[in-house]
Amino acid sequence: MASRQAHELTGWAAGIAAAAWILHREAAGPYHVWALVTVVAGYLGGTAPDWLELIPWRKGKRWCTHRTITHWVPAWAGLLYGSNLGLPGCWWCAPLFGFAAGGLIHLLIDWPNPRGVPILWSRHSLNLWKSxxxxxxxxxxxxxxxxxxxxxxxxxxxxxxxxxxxxxxx
Known part of the structure; x- marks a missing residue:
């Protein structure tokens, strides 16, 4: 897996790109509040596939195996697509779009290493470099x-x- 810092930094980048889309779709809201929230949501989404696996009240315990359901590409792509459909009318679709963009960028940077990510059912890896x-x-x-x-x-x-x-x- 890429380092936590790499996921955080790429999450910020995904949030900025998502905010540009929100501004382009004229869904930024008053004073561009939703665009700013979208940037933060992108950061959170950039680390989400890893922290969504954890059971909050049981330190170090996971409810699912690493890089399984929380790293499933169709779920994150569907979330991105669905939240985009709600723009510009739905206020909560903008942050959701940023969150999904961050999640997809997380999967994109996990894909080249040997463990890969589940594209549909089985894991696929580009095997370009080690984590x-x-x-x-x-x-x-x-x-x-x-x-x-x-x-x-x-x-x-x-x-x-x-x-x-x-x-x-x-």
Whole structure:
């Protein structure tokens, strides 16, 4: 499994990308409150597949095996899709969307290591690296993607195109 810090940092990135979608769908609410809550929900979702396995009143005990039902891709994808359907009319769909985005990013960064994640029924792994070995790379790529999504949805890729023009000049 990737480190807890990697899941937290990628959860923040997923929350920012989800908030951009919430703003784009005009579901941010007064003073953009729901967009801000969506960012925090993305952070919580980024660690959720791991803490949802734990029994709160029994320290160290799990109610299910690690990387089973709480890491099931269709559940998180369905949550993301369903919460998106409720936008912009449903106030609680915005944070739920961020939470689901964080959960999906968690699964995405667990997928390349040998234990993999259950895509439908059985686990699937990309076997690209061992757990915790590529955390920096994964975190940086998630943040680049989040910034690009935010720029694309909110600013129409203006900053991305300016950066490309600066690269061409060099």
């Amino acid at each position: 915790g070995r590529a955390d920096s790379f994964v975190v940086v790529m998630c943040w680049i993607a989040a910034v690009w999504v935010f720029d694309y949805l909110i600013f129409g890729s203006v900053h991305f195109h300016r950066a490309l023009s600066l690269i061409e000049l060099a």
